[in-house]
Each structure stands twice: as structure tokens, then as C-alpha cells.
Amino acid sequence: MKGYRNLKVWEKAHKLAVEIYGVTKSFPKEELYGLTSQIRRASFSVALNIVEGHASNSKREFLSFLNIANRSLVETEYLIETTRDLGFLKEGDYEALELKRKEVAVMLMAFTKAVRSKL
Secondary structure, eight states, X not given: OOOGGGOHHHHHHHHHHHHHHHHGGGSOGGGTTTHHHHHHHHHHHHHHHHHHHHTSSSHHHHXXXXXXXXXXXXXXXXXXXXXXXXXXXXXXXXXXXHHHHHHHHHHHHHHHHHHHHTO
């Protein structure tokens, strides 16, 4: 049985979360329990829900987790925009993160469709 580490969508989501964690280290200290924490949790939630869903016993349950992962990805999108607009995120970092986020979104949509087709 292949583990979640073999899923390309998980790999890309994981890399996005790690990168977001890195760039948020420079966010204002007063945001540590606000936007910094929120964007980190949202981005890691994408990969975490793929992992948890992969460990489920049914395709329907897996789809539920993939839907949660997608919602977390949309939340991440908004937080990336907001932190850029507040000046916490440099434009170059924003563009790089947004490019990776879009790539995860496309892969997650395709993966969800593939899982749904096996119901």
C-alpha cells in the first residue's frame, strides 16, 4: 500500500506550508498569535487533511477530508493576500507563494475528481 508521502498533491501542499512557515518568521511579533498563527495553521491544514483522509477507511470519508483541505487552501489564499496587503509579505514572496498555492489547487481538484470517480 502506498503511503501519503507518495502523493504528489501532498508533497506540494507540504512544501507550500513549509515555505509559508519560513516567510512568516519575519512577520511582526505582535502578529504571532494572530495572522502568523492563522496562516501557518491554514496552510498546514491542507497537507494534514490529505494525510488524515488518506488514512481513512472509505472513499467518501477521504473525499470529506479532501474538501476540508480545499477549504483550508482557499483560507490560505485569502491570508496570503491579506498579509501582502498589510505589508507583512513582500511582493516577490507573495507571487512565489501564490504560484505554488495555485499549483496545489489544480492538483487537489484533479485528485479529488479522481477519488470521486472511484465511488
